[in-house]
Amino acid sequence: MNNSLVEYIMHLADNSLIHGHRLSEWCGHGPILEVDIALSNIALDNIGAARSLYEYAAEIEGNGKTEDTYPYFRDVRQFKNSLLLELPNGNFADTIAKCLLFDTYQFYFYTALKNSSDNRLAAIAEKSLKEVTYHLRFSSEWVVRLGDGTDESKQKMQNAIAEHWEYAGELFAPSNIELEMIEQGIAPNIDALKDVWQQKIAETIEEATLSFPLSNEKGWFQSGGKKGIHTEYLGFILADLQYMQKTYPNSEW
Amino acid sequence: MVSKEKIYSYLENVSDPEVPVLSILDLGIVRDVNINEENETVEILITPTYSGCPAMQMIAMNVKMEMLTQGVKNVIVTEILSPAWTTDWMTESGKRKLNEYGIAPPQNKSNEYIPIEDLIVPCPICQSKNTSVISEFGSTACKSLYRCNDCLEPFDYFKCH
Known part of the structure; x- marks a missing residue:
């Protein structure tokens, strides 16, 4: 049971870490200063949530493990984040599309996780939900601004949503670990969140005068991340993220 | 053993590293103080403003430093997440x-x-x-x-x- 719980926490933590890491790549590269600061803030919130989760996993596992063990000393196959989050940042519209899909998911997910039978996860959800509410407002506003903007921004926003859409389905497809956690009342039933998620996204897309991605009708989606089968991008992220600890293990500031 | 009131008065001297005019009590991040008479330790519970707030470690360190200065040696700073911090505090x-x-x-x-x-x-x-x-x-x-x-x-x- 503890093993499954650790595995589950790892999936949640990896989602937040990889998303936070990708967003941190915008630091110093944002299209305008305010966006640069916003993306760095959101990156920090995500990395903060990941820390709380890794810390919890380390406490359960014991054995000298710390919050740093998981991000720095695991390899690609051991990471259980959804594929959506490891995709490259692309242009600004690509990042915003990824944020909209994930922030909306996080909003409903944390709202449900607040009722987890696991008190620690419920506390982390309570804390994170407050932050995700800002993130969602930021990404939704930008989808509308770009979608209902110039011809070029509209086209880029439309393409970005279409390209990321096929990665969003994985968020709602429970893995065996998730099923076990749902069964125990620890995890919310993510499958049941899909309708409300899709409705919320549809409202934002409509306000942005964009059209719903066609691939939505196929129902097929990219998956593998939750099982540790990743795109080639994750390896490059880890090379960057883990370099210092792998070169000088357990070094400290 | 030192009293809870005394500990609170010491905590008034610990300021927020980002906003130095505010003490951590003004900010409302100190949730409780537990005095353990048996093993003579003082546990101070603090909660982060935001999950990724980089000031938390510094605050925890400053709390311990302040307590040492006041002669309180065995101090544990515990971070708690729930109830989540709010500006109402x-x-x-x-x-x-x-x-x-x-x-x-x-x-x-x-x-x-x-x-x-x-x-x-x-x-x-x-x-x-x-x-x-x-x-x-x-x-x-x-x-x-x-x-x-x-x-x-x-x-x-x-x-x-």
Whole structure:
């Protein structure tokens, strides 16, 4: 049971870490200063949530493990984040599309996780939900601004949503670990969140005068991340993220 | 053994590293103090403002330093997440100090949602209510960036959370 719980926490933590890491790549590269600061803030919130989760996993596992063990000393196959989050940042519209899909998911997910039978996860959800509410407002506003903007921004926003859409389905497809956690009342039933998620996204897309991605009708989606089968991008992220600890293990500031 | 009141009075000396005019008590992040007479330890429970707040480790260290200075040796600083910190816990004197420092304090209660375009944040410099938001995200996770349309100064707003 503890093993499954650790595995589950790892999936949640990896989602937040990889998303936070990708967003941190915008630091110093944002299209305008305010966006640069916003993306760095959101990156920090995500990395903060990941820390709380890794810390919890380390406490359960014991054995000298710390919050740093998981991000720095695991390899690609051991990471259980959804594929959506490891995709490259692309242009600004690509990042915003990824944020909209994930922030909306996080909003409903944390709202449900607040009722987890696991008190620690419920506390982390309570804390994170407050932050995700800002993130969602930021990404939704930008989808509308770009979608209902110039011809070029509209086209880029439309393409970005279409390209990321096929990665969003994985968020709602429970893995065996998730099923076990749902069964125990620890995890919310993510499958049941899909309708409300899709409705919320549809409202934002409509306000942005964009059209719903066609691939939505196929129902097929990219998956593998939750099982540790990743795109080639994750390896490059880890090379960057883990370099210092792998070169000088357990070094400290 | 030292009293709980005494510990609180020492904590008044520990300031927020980002906003040095505020003590951690003003900020409302100290949740409780437990005195364990048996093994002579003092546990101080603090909660982060934001999950990724980089000031937390520094605050924990400063708490321990302050206690050492006061002769309290066995101190445990425990971080708790629930109930989640809210700006409602900031003291009135804390809000006044913030404003004098040049940061507009939180304007509403955390549970009343006011759309950002309807929220009136008075300028901490000239007190004008004619201000506008530049960015919901500011120099730290807890602040937004505003501009005063009268004195034209940009300023930070400690956002309601």
